[in-house]
Amino acid sequence: MTRLIHLFLVFALLSVLAVGGGTAVLPEMQHMTVHTFHWLTDAQFRNIYSLGQVAPGPNMLMVLVIGYQLAGWAGMVVVGIGFFLPDCVITLFVNRWWVHLGGWPWRTSIQRGLAPVAIGLMTSGTFAIARLSIVNVPTLAIAIAVFGILLWRHVNPGILVLVGGAVYMLLR
Amino acid sequence: MRQEGWLDDEGFLGAMEISETLPGLNAVNMAIIMGDNLRGLAGAAVSVIGMLLPGGIVVMVLGILYQSNHSNPDVKRFLLGIAAAAVGLLSAVTLQIGRRQFRQLPDIAIIILTFLAVSFVKLPLFVVLLGLGPISVWLYRPKVSKPRAQDEHLPFHRGPRHHLFRH
Numbered sequence: 570m571t572r573l574i575h576l577f578l579v580f581a582l583l584s585v586l587a588v589g590g591g592t593a594v595l596p597e598m599q600h601m602t603v604h605t606f607h608w609l610t611d612a613q614f615r616n617i618y619s620l621g622q623v624a625p626g627p628n629m630l631m632v633l634v635i636g637y638q639l640a641g642w643a644g645m646v647v648v649g650i651g652f653f654l655p656d657c658v659i660t661l662f663v664n665r666w667w668v669h670l671g672g673w674p675w676r677t678s679i680q681r682g683l684a685p686v687a688i689g690l691m692t693s694g695t696f697a698i699a700r701l702s703i704v705n706v707p708t709l710a711i712a713i714a715v716f717g718i719l720l721w722r723h724v725n726p727g728i729l730v731l732v733g734g735a736v737y738m739l740l741r
Numbered sequence: 742m743r744q745e746g747w748l749d750d751e752g753f754l755g756a757m758e759i760s761e762t763l764p765g766l767n768a769v770n771m772a773i774i775m776g777d778n779l780r781g782l783a784g785a786a787v788s789v790i791g792m793l794l795p796g797g798i799v800v801m802v803l804g805i806l807y808q809s810n811h812s813n814p815d816v817k818r819f820l821l822g823i824a825a826a827a828v829g830l831l832s833a834v835t836l837q838i839g840r841r842q843f844r845q846l847p848d849i850a851i852i853i854l855t856f857l858a859v860s861f862v863k864l865p866l867f868v869v870l871l872g873l874g875p876i877s878v879w880l881y882r883p884k885v886s887k888p889r890a891q892d893e894h895l896p897f898h899r900g901p902r903h904h905l906f907r908h
Contacts, residue, residue, distance in 0.1 A: 630796045
């Protein structure tokens, strides 16, 4: 029970702090689940993150697997509600309120000001996954190849990521 | 969205603005806003469930398969390769979303400070948000424009305060 409460609180906190989306909270999520609560190892965290990359829909659905791994189906439900519900409620309220803020000059300031913070957090999230996964020359090559291909032309990123996994699996 | 006649481009961009500024996954926030604008609370609930349920089922199937195969060396290598590929993907996405910010000096400074604070100083996320967030918003504070002083000399019916009452 204590674990369920902790899981809920951790993921609800991450939800509220997710300015810049899921990638932005990856470092904090890794820190909390691996270092603060010792729920997962770095490798487990990385592997579960990869599962989210394979599934359709938002990658951050992988938090459900974290919940399941730690506390079974109840853990999955608690983490799912904790991670998704607070943001949904916030967005619902702000959406209804937003039009009334049309003439408020700070609205643009908040938008413009939070954007670079969000980008910085996304950079940190990318870096966190890089630290866990770029372990040798082939993994570095895969990352660079995917980056280059995506800048070069429009490819379905899901397929590209699967190919990356397959290449590394077969490369031995 | 456009195909179904649900939303015009302006509505889409407006929804994007809100989604990107608020915490939470962009796609989920977008689903909430569009659902809410079309059908209120029920619409928002249905579109979020539609957004999360299929992927949620697939990721759970994968998660259960992972639990019984996590020591298989091929599975390990496959997942590591995926994480490495994801780094390439995340870099491209970050660059794309931040294309405007990566070109402007104050923004670049905030990006670097945020990155260093989280990845190297390892400050808790709420500290970074509460510290750098307001500083960055302050950098973009509304300009106190000079015409405002002139406005006071305008005839009453054109003054800014009167303007408010017309709405």
